[in-house]
């Protein structure tokens with residue numbers, strides 16, 4: 506009887522082939538995984554298979570590093586009370602905080618209460634806020650805000666998210682800015698910088714601000730939300746720019762899967778850093794006295 510016709514031997518041979526193939530495939534998988542892991546470590550990129558626990562740890566590590574980079578965070582809009590912050594935040598839509606801060610001193614001196622906005626002369630108010638852009642829409646929002654506060658909240662800015670989002674000119678972002686900075690209620694401010702950075706860090710792939718806020722709210726402790734928002738936004742404005750991030754001097758580079766989007770050479774990256782913390786940020790990157 507030939508070997509091929511012996512059922513016992515055929516079975517044995519098939520088992521051997523199968524086991525050989527499985528072993529080969531497992532070896533290949535193992536080697537592939539190692540290679541993948543080394544590549545990921547080398548490039549600083551995270552594998553998509555990061556566990557939830559690892560993701561939480563990385564998100565919090567990034568937060569701790571940002572706290573070292575930006576030990577004094579604050580709302581960059583100037584205000585002295587919840588109404589002023591509400592107005593400044595409405596004006597900051599499609600406008601820089603610097604421009605808003607140049608505009609508000611005269612505005613706040615003229616309009617001191619919700620009733621002042623409620624009864625404002627539209628043309629006059631438009632002139633005050635014209636430098637912030639979209640001034641017709643914003644004027645409508647400010648007058649509407651004043652009227653709503655007078656009619657429904659005794660002229661005071663309410664301090665719950667549910668009430669704030671009912672006000673003209675208020676979305677969740679504005680409401681969270683006011684909650685966190687005027688009332689000390691923890692809030693995540695998901696603006697364009699915040700969304701861009703948490704996606705670059707691979708903390709979420711969501712683009713809808715509400716969904717982004719929900720995901721990040723589960724990664725970062727609630728008590729940290731307001732300062733975390735400031736830190737992320739500071740980092741977005743000073744280091745991790747939309748077009749050319751300063752990867753080579755970035756304090757969270759080791760935890761960032763997008764490392765390399767911008768220049769990685771320290772000297773080139775250093776030139777991209779902006780803002781009053783530049784010297785401190787460059788010193789942390791080992792480049793003292795280069796601001």
Ligand code: SF4
Nearest residue numbers: 745750752755758761
């Ligand atoms: S600057 Fe570069 S390394 Fe730093 S967070 Fe942005 S993309 Fe990542």
